[in-house]
Amino acid sequence: MNLRRIATVASKEWRETVRDRMFFLLAFLLPILWMLVFGYGLVLDVENIPFAVVDRDRSALSRDYLYRFFESRYFSFQGYLQSEDEADAALQTGKIRAAIIVPEKFEERLLAGQPVGIQTLIDGTFPLRTDITKMYVIAINSAFSEERVIDHVSRRSGIARAQAEARVRPIRLEVRYLYNEEVRSTWSMVPAMLMFTLMVSSPLLTALGIVREKETGSIYNIYSSTVTKFEFLAGKLFPYVLISSVNAVVLWVMATLWFGVPFKGNLPFFLAASLVFVLSSTGIGLLVSLMVRTQIAALLITLIVAMVPTILYSGLIVPVSSLSPGSQIQAHLFPGMYYTNIVRGAFLKGVGFEVLWVDVLALAAYAAALRIVGYRFFTKRPRS
Amino acid sequence: MTSAPGPGSQRAAIWWRRLAVMTRKEMLQLFRDVPIVAFLVYSFTLAVFITGNGIRSQLHNASLLVHDADHSVSSRELIHRFQAPFFRLEGEIADPQEGLRWLDRGKAMVFLEIPPRFHEQLMTGEPTAVQLLVDTTNSPQGLSAAGYAAQIVERFGQETVQANVGSSEESSQNLPIIVSDHRVWYNQDQNDTWFESISHLLRQITIFAILLPAAALVREKERGTVEQLLVSPLTPFQIMISKVLAMTVVILCATAVSLFGIMQPVFGVPIKGSIVLFFSLTALFVFTTAGMGLAAATLTRNQAQVGMMTLLVVAPMLLLSGLTTPMEVMPAWVRHLMALSPLRYYVEITHGILLKGAGSSTLWDSVLAMALLGGALFGFGMWRFRRQFE
Structure with a gap:
């Protein structure tokens, strides 16, 4: 060498x-x-997911519910649709990646203290996006749902909201993100x-x-x-x-x-x-x-x-x-x-x-x- | 015109013959390069299989570390709910300080801490909290893990309450609950193998389509054999298009092997739309991408340069065209930049035809964009090529 x-x-x-x-x-x-x-x-932050809404109820409460999606930075509202068929077509062209369908009597049932099913159609072509979209929808749904239930319980049982909250949500999950605190x-x-x-x-x-x-x-x-x-x-x-x-x-x-x-x-x-x-x-x-x-x-x-x-x-x-x-x-x-x-x-x-x-x-x-x-x-x- | 060929049609026949001869020459040259053929076969068969099988983009096997200060029925039950496929229990530690060290070392991604008196508090209706430390060095995975954990804890809490209070008044039938009901379309089971094997196929097509014609053209320039071709009766158009034709044929065959040999039989990838449409548009995509490579080839003088140039372009194409991350989340200027990537349209088209069963009526805008892009790139390449050699 x-x-x-x-x-x-x-x-x-x-x-x-x-x-x-x-x-x-x-x-x-x-x-x-x-x-x-x-x-x-x-x-990789899945944000601005384009979505559309079929609102069959058109009530104050359904608007209140949908408003949470409009406000969220994870979703980007593309417009109201008339029917599920229209939602199908929009999903197929890829103009939207999710459609939320609010059923009739949404307000009526909730005010009467009855459960309501919300249907979400999600584009499954991109599994990561599908998964995260689903998670966001569930999170918004359960937050809204919890509020309704807390309200309902505190009214029905005549107890304070805080007390009702403890009853409805007995365990809080405290999440701390490490290393990348703002994710x-x-x-x-x-x-x-x-x-x-x-x-x-x-x-x-x-x-x-x-x-x-x-x-x-x-x-x-x-x-x-x-x-x-x-x-x-x-x-x-x-x-x-x-x-x-x-x-x-x-x-x-x-x-x-x-x-x-x-x-x-x-x-x-x-x-x-x-x-x-x-x-x-x-x-x-x-x-x-x-x-x-x-x-x-x-x-x-x-x-x-x-x-x-x-x-x-x-x-x-x-x-x-x-x-x-x-x-x-x-x-x-x-x-x-x-x-x-x-x-x-x-x-x-x-x-x-x-x-x-x-x-x-x-x-x-x-x-x-x-x-x-x-x-x-x-x-x-x-x-x- | 039919019985006695006139001079015009004869000229056309010669033109086509020359093109065919040139195309054949390109094929021969390609197949003589044994390493390339070996990698071509590998990329479209084994690599598609391995990738389809191996990659999970959703949260999968996130390693979970637990510190259980309660050791009660409830804490056991809660830990038990962190289950496969999302979580994998990595271990349990007695000292919560140890947890951070596990996360530092990357031995655990999620650390769950259950406080003492957890069971007692639950039973007496006192509010309680569990703590979750999440490693977010890979941020989407971290968020996803936290999201699943939140769902698990919430459901566990509700079920415990219902079990305790009994079905007296808080039974779910009498509560204004929102029941989330999802229908995932086009891929009901959120089958990762479909997405990943399709993505992999598209990646391979892109790499071969951009690189092979570009390198073939530059090699002729570098060695000077292009001068020989130019003094022959061939037109510059024939010289360029023959390279694209040869590679298109090879890539289409490889795609067919991949699709019908692996993806459909092994992974059950559905082909909902028209096969003819899929292959025609694949040909268009190869043509467009090859045009990109040829344009790069006319801008460079040797293979090393064209190599760097295509690499510069191909990596953003592969990562930002909607195969790795969804298009919607990118900043606007990157999205506009990616309008120049033919792969972006081809991803829409492939998902549309294979998974959604879309036809040309829904895909026409992607097809048009790709065709325009291909035409422009090809035109630019031709213009540069002519200027250099005529």
Whole structure:
């Protein structure tokens, strides 16, 4: 091993990267643009659900009831409909995602102290939205229902409202949200976007860089030179590790300053862990570059092995614990999951190495394993 | 025109023959790249199966930690109600301080604390409260967990009251209760496998449709073989469209395998609408998306550049077109930006045809938007391509 030769390969690779201005620019621009679009766009708070109402009662009480939906930020009122058929049609076109049907005699029955059924039609095409819509409807219904019952009980039994309330609702649930006290999805998504961006762009940069040389044939210069395998790979990966590390810092600055996500953890620890992550994600690029000969294939395979599993199995949206056992195994095979724990832990929970050491070790093992595989399979003599 | 072909129709025949030859060349070139074919097969079969099976977007198996200071019948019963599939009891601890540490470590997502005298208070009609700590580092999951917990506790409370007071006056028949009655349409059982397998299929189609033609075109530019094509009698239009045609055929076949080989038989995804309509619109989608890739290809000089460029576009398309998060919740400017994503329309169309049984009468606006977008992108690509090489 000769450090000078490594430095030479690295500087050659660096120049080649810098010379392609558009590629170089995109390598830095892409994380920033993604962070902006996803930071604002990838909102998981289900709000403004478009809904319509069929009010068969048209009474003061039914309006009072519906008013709670109109006022809620979770729902966005699209208009009154005349019949259930109209609601069906509106659901089918996707103009509304839910329809609330208030039956006749709504007011009459409630005032008489009788139960009333409220029917809600919900679009089931998007299970997450369906689930949350259902939950919001139930919450509004039971809040309204409780008030009616408390009223009724206090009037009937002639007791104070507070007393009636205790009778109707014997257990209160006090919920405390930890780490993200206002439950903003931006706070959970923006740190995770650090993971997504580094996980997808770094392997691509690396794979394209190496395969480019294979495809244009300039790698033959390397084959015939005195540079050893190790020196070549180390020098070759250096610029991409550097670019990705710079991006990690830029993304951190964007997350904290632009999006105002609190960073409660230890910065040196976080930066060190990010470097380990960058080493493992560039390792994926190295592995892909060994499998293919053309840049098209490198692109496609990187997208499929890096982007799709990162969307699905990294804990970005669906937590790993709620995956099926088979998918959990798959999740553990990708480095994204470990780094998601690290970013969310360092940003929101303020925990450090004492808690996250397992994840850091897993990433380090991953980086090492990928490099060993890369070293074994990279041959200076091309198979003919 | 029919018996003796005139010069016009002969020219047309040659034009079509040339197009067919070019398309065949693209196919040959594609299938020669073994890793690509291997991943094509994997993406449309095994990957769809794994994803359909594995992903649950609703709250599922949220790990629950309990501190029960009461150890009574009621507290046992309440804990017991936090059940699968939503919750999974991870453990019980004696020291409530320990709970925070579990949450810090990510070993539990929800921590339920039941106070002492819980049972006693319930029985005597004294108000009581249980505490729930929720990890909201993943905010929608946290909210969802809190929502389910609220429902569980409320129902438990009401049932206890009814059981205690007896059916004297507070029986539910004599109370002005609102009974929530839901009908979930198009996917009655809220079957995640339908949504996830469809989403996955659409993701794969998008990736292949944008990338393959773009890279194929740039590769010809990079290697200079495009010059050879241009001195041949082929028109620039033929050079471009043949790449799209080849990929469209391949992707349609792969989609058919995925739909009829996996999604329908294994997951029972319904195909309520017209199959012909679905495949025609899939072809339109591939065409539009390919137009996007080709436009990117004409703006770049080598494959590395086109790779970064398509990546820049494809990630927002995949995440923000309504496959991961509902469209309605995004800020207006992102929604407007996503009007440029053909996938956004194709998601509407696919859900419409497969799940809702919608026909062209309800889907026409999505179809029109996609066609306009495709035409514009294709036109832009052609214009750039012509300018560069003629």
